[in-house]
Amino acid sequence: MASNNSRIAKNTLFLYVRMFLNMGLSLYTSRIVLGALGIENFGIYSVVGGVITLFSFFNSAMSSATQRFLAITIGEKDSAKLHKVFNVSLLVHIGIAAIVLLFAETLGLWFVNEKLNLPSDRMGVINIVYQLSVLASIIGIIQVPYHAMIIAHERMNVFAGISILEALLRISIVFLLYHSMFDKLISFAVMIFVMNFILSAIYVLYSRKQFPESNFEIQRDKSIYKNMMSYSSWNLIGNIAAVAKGQGANVLLNIFFGTTVNASYGVMLQVQVAVQSFVSNFQMAINPQIYKSYAAEDLKRMHNLVLQGSKFSFFLMALIIAPLLYSIDYILAWWLDSPPPYSGVFVFFSLVNILLESLSGPLTSGALAGGKIKWYQIALGGTMMLNLPLSYLLFCWTGEPVMFLYVAIILSIIMLFLRLLFLTKLIRFSVAIFFIRVMLPVILATTCSAAGIVLLYSQYGVPTGFFDLIKITGIILIYVLIVFYFIGCSKAERSMIYKFVMDKIAK
Numbered sequence: 001m002a003s004n005n006s007r008i009a010k011n012t013l014f015l016y017v018r019m020f021l022n023m024g025l026s027l028y029t030s031r032i033v034l035g036a037l038g039i040e041n042f043g044i045y046s047v048v049g050g051v052i053t054l055f056s057f058f059n060s061a062m063s064s065a066t067q068r069f070l071a072i073t074i075g076e077k078d079s080a081k082l083h084k085v086f087n088v089s090l091l092v093h094i095g096i097a098a099i100v101l102l103f104a105e106t107l108g109l110w111f112v113n114e115k116l117n118l119p120s121d122r123m124g125v126i127n128i129v130y131q132l133s134v135l136a137s138i139i140g141i142i143q144v145p146y147h148a149m150i151i152a153h154e155r156m157n158v159f160a161g162i163s164i165l166e167a168l169l170r171i172s173i174v175f176l177l178y179h180s181m182f183d184k185l186i187s188f189a190v191m192i193f194v195m196n197f198i199l200s201a202i203y204v205l206y207s208r209k210q211f212p213e214s215n216f217e218i219q220r221d222k223s224i225y226k227n228m229m230s231y232s233s234w235n236l237i238g239n240i241a242a243v244a245k246g247q248g249a250n251v252l253l254n255i256f257f258g259t260t261v262n263a264s265y266g267v268m269l270q271v272q273v274a275v276q277s278f279v280s281n282f283q284m285a286i287n288p289q290i291y292k293s294y295a296a297e298d299l300k301r302m303h304n305l306v307l308q309g310s311k312f313s314f315f316l317m318a319l320i321i322a323p324l325l326y327s328i329d330y331i332l333a334w335w336l337d338s339p340p341p342y343s344g345v346f347v348f349f350s351l352v353n354i355l356l357e358s359l360s361g362p363l364t365s366g367a368l369a370g371g372k373i374k375w376y377q378i379a380l381g382g383t384m385m386l387n388l389p390l391s392y393l394l395f396c397w398t399g400e401p402v403m404f405l406y407v408a409i410i411l412s413i414i415m416l417f418l419r420l421l422f423l424t425k426l427i428r429f430s431v432a433i434f435f436i437r438v439m440l441p442v443i444l445a446t447t448c449s450a451a452g453i454v455l456l457y458s459q460y461g462v463p464t465g466f467f468d469l470i471k472i473t474g475i476i477l478i479y480v481l482i483v484f485y486f487i488g489c490s491k492a493e494r495s496m497i498y499k500f501v502m503d504k505i506a507k
Contacts, residue, residue, distance in 0.1 A: 043259030046266030075295030309362030
């Protein structure tokens with residue numbers, strides 16, 4: 001168990017190196033890209049790319065199934081079965097790519113040209129950007145099993161290494177975009193496609209070289225197809241709901257409010273992806289251990305991983321979100337110079353929602369590990385699906401773009417309790433223990449942190465300059481760290497953290 005905990009810590013460290021590179025470059029390049037493209041083109045790219053994402057629920061459902069089946073098979077130490085599982089998932093993903101291509105070139109193409117609120121004089125350019133987005137999506141779908149194989153084997157250092165290349169490519173895109181003699185939007189779409197192609201090719205080549213079981217071979221084992229497709233078919237409900245919540249909201253914003261608000265949504269997504277990576281890297285490191293503990297029938301360890309994963313996911317997320325919430329308007333103005341309308345309020349409430357959802361990540365992994373997800377996905381997916389109709393109704397009644405985020409926050413709270421109820425049946429999880437070991441420390445630490453931040457605001461107000469921002473951010477980070485360490489963590493958890501830090505210092 002100690003070696004497994006050490007592996008989680010080491011993998012988390014590698015993933016955070018990757019995260020800081022991606023987050024820093026993403027935020028820096030977003031500012032320059034917005035300036036180079038302009039608000040309208042930035043909004044066009046956001047909503048057109050979102051249409052392709054609407055069809056990604058096939059891929060999302062199968063992607064999580066692939067990671068789950070690969071990790072569990074590795075936990076069973078059956079290399080022959082692992083080879084079969086990988087190839088079945090690859091063949092299924094090729095089929096999904098064909099389905100997405102069919103939908104994208106029929107329904108999607110019609111929707112972009114006939115239903116979206118886009119400038120008519122840019123439709124030629126928009127269609128080129130759309131086709132490049134379709135190609136990038138197809139490549140991304142096919143490489144999923146190779147990506148999942150690396151995660152299942154817990155080679156997180158590979159992601160850190162590839163992120164260095166991604167950082168260099170992003171810097172190159174920014175430089176070339178400013179010096180492009182062609183249409184800026186087309187140039188940007190072409191370069192993003194080339195970058196994604198290069199990164200996908202690296203994942204494929206690395207996996208084929210390092211893992212013999214990833215060599216392609218036609219598989220005819222109907223039982224594996226049946227198990228994976230049965231699991232994925234129910235998982236499909238949750239992924240349709242997730243896509244409807246995310247990109248469906250983006251499309252509604254376009255229909256009701258136009259591309260300027262889509263640009264604000266695009267800014268929100270940039271911040272959201274950067275911030276979510278802060279905790280998703282930790283969850284990516286812990287998920288294989290949750291699956292493998294279930295495969296080994298070690299439910300006690302699995303429960304502990306879920307409990308600690310939920311608590312530390314929240315604490316890690318709160319650590320970065322607290323200073324952002326405090327200074328969001330100043331940060332957006334400093335980052336983007338002239339942020340699109342509604343950017344500040346979109347980012348603020350999306351961060352609140354992300355903080356709430358961070359508690360649910362390990363709970364979801366615990367539920368998916370068991371494989372009996374029919375009613376779980378029906379209940380959770382059905383609840384999440386309410387985001388779209390409720391947002392539509394509130395847009396009609398109020399005319400306020402921010403309404404979709406209020407809906408998301410309320411439904412996130414409801415879904416947290418639904419997940420807990422299902423886990424009691426799926427993996428014999430104790431809701432009472434979750435409230436004692438996770439919710440109570442989270443509520444106490446959050447209350448103390450919020451009180452201290454309110455007091456800080458009464459003394460300093462909002463930042464008035466860059467160094468003022470650094471000072472306030474530093475105070476918040478130190479204060480929140482102290483509160484979470486002494487109030488949020490148990491004695492055993494404080495001892496574990498202290499030992500990990502001392503070991504790293506000693507090295």
